[in-house]
Amino acid sequence: MSRPSATPLRVPAGALSPATPPGRRAALALAAILAVGAVVGIVFGLWPRLDLAVTSLVWDEARRFFPYTYTQALQTIRDVNDGLVRAVAVAAGVVLILWLAAPRVAAARLPRALSLRAAAFVLATLAVAPGLIINGILKPHGGRPRPIEVTQFGGTLDFVPWWSPFGRCDSNCSFASGEMSSAMWLLSVAVLLPARWRPLGVAAVLAWALAVGGVRIAMGGHFTSDVLMSAVLTALTVWVLHALILRPGRAA
Incomplete structure (x- = not known):
């Protein structure tokens, strides 16, 4: 009489290499955020003309203007980003109001991920x-002229590096990019998704x-360092507030 074969032990995928814990x-x-910020800040701080070199790639020297400024496809990306940000903000506001006004209804009807926190x-x-x-x-007080405002690209103001407070822009200045920040803000939604x-x-x-950042560079609205440093500052804000609001009291 033959012996029954033993059932092989099945080990769940990932059991031998457990997932990275949340704190890790x-x-x-x-x-990663700090490393990118350090690299971008140092590189564009020590070699600020890199900003001019990148922007010159989208500048038409013969006709003395930025040809992508009025490109409809690029404007559509800006419009979509604006609409997306508004929609997410309104949705978050509705969820917050529902929790404050009718917490029992919110607890019963809303998915667990849509908490008050x-x-x-x-x-x-x-x-x-x-x-x-x-x-x-930053934008009202940074003083950095936009690409379309500096002498290298048909403007009347002197170029300054991203860190300089001595630019002659009076308001709504180049450093840092507001639209890039709003696009990166959507990270706050991404980190709430299931693991x-x-x-x-x-x-x-x-x-x-x-x-979105590439569109702003192509249109002559921002230098590359404006876009990248805006992304770093926004991502860092998301990280800090995630720790303070969603993980209070936990070591990070």
């Missing part, structure tokens, strides 16, 4: 990053933000 992921994300986190990042830091402090979808959501937001 948070630390890695912070390290989640809505507050999304709106807080919008208020702090694109709102306060970029459009409230299996979160990397895809973050990658999609980064790709979208690069598209």
